Amino acid sequence: MLDFGICFSADPPPTRMVELTSAAEDAGFDYAWAWDSHVLWQDIYPIFTLMAAATSRIRMGPCVTNPATRDPTVTASALATLNDISGNRMEMGIGRGDSARRVIGQPPVTIERLEWAARLIKDLAEGRPVSYDGTETQLKWAKGTLPVWIAAYGPRALKLAGRIGDGVVLQLADPHVISWLLRWVREGAEEAGRRFEDIKVMAAAPAYVSGDIEHARGQVRWFPALVSNHVVDLVNRYRPDELPDELTAYVQTRDHYDYADHGRVGAEHASFVSDEVVDRFCVIGTPEECERKLRELEAVGVHQFNIYSMVDDPEGVIRAFGKELIPTLGAGRQQGGRE
Helix, strand or coil, X not given: CEEEEEEXXXXXXXXHHHHHHHHHHHHCCCEEEECXXXXXXXXXXXXHHHHHHHCCCCEEEECCECCCCCCHHHHHHHHHHHHHHHCCCEXXXXXXXXXXXXXXXXXXXXXXXXXXXXXXXXXHHCCCCEEECXXXXXXXCCCCCCCEXXXXXXXXXXXXXXXXXXXXXXXXXXXXXXXXXXXXXXXXXXXXXXCHHHCEEEEEEEXXXXXXXXXXXXXXXXXXXXXXXXXXXXXXXXXXXXXXXXXXXXXXXXXXXXXXXXXXXXXXXXXXXXXXXXXXXXXXXXXXXXXXXXXXXXXXXCXXXXXXXXXXXXXXXXXXXXXXXXXXXXXXXXXXXXX
């Protein structure tokens, strides 16, 4: 059985995200996530406060933040405070930083910095003392828990997720590529003496339920273009034989990317993405076609499907999943979890 999440970009007004989160909770979704890119969109932490006040069950968090936008002690304090406000419903996705860094002319952080920050934020937010630049620091008032999801594509980041993550964020919905990615997560877990089975796996990608496949493709074609930013980084750091063609081949025809249209339907820079790649990377089509794809994701080890809702009708996506797919596939329909 799958958990279901819905992810937003914080376009104004803030009440929009709050309304959609409430609708998602009513539809049976388990998680509400938000992109953390403070220049392109509004700051998400005040909005999480509003979301928490408007809901009672759904879990929330950034998907994803990064170690550099805010000092990690600030991130830890914000999430610990939100845990107090929400009744311990916060989780954190964290990666090296893409749009939040690049739009201010800064590169993603190193894997080493990501590991340091992820460990420090979790420890602080859960009330444990840490050494911060040689000074012992503790949020003595912090009492909740903070599951940490590591966003990754390349072998080194994936192994990091296996070593320290409560979960791993995989930004695509291609079962074959996910199988390849998870081998590195497993390797990292085993090297750290952890059980791979204890690590939650999230597939994060757009979904669009419709019998009009051309319209559905047009709503989500921006997503493989977004993923290409990470793939280009991988191609520059790894040998071709170290990466699967299904992940890398399509970027050969990419010629530019405009962050002004990051995550936007109709983005001109996405014109290089073929229908075949759209169909592999996203979950689109009739309810039956979407269910078939989701079952394939579950079969390769995915535990949460997190819908990137940046389409023309996010309410329609929430309704369709709540009516057609969550009742059949949702983990919330039964007690317990994965074995």
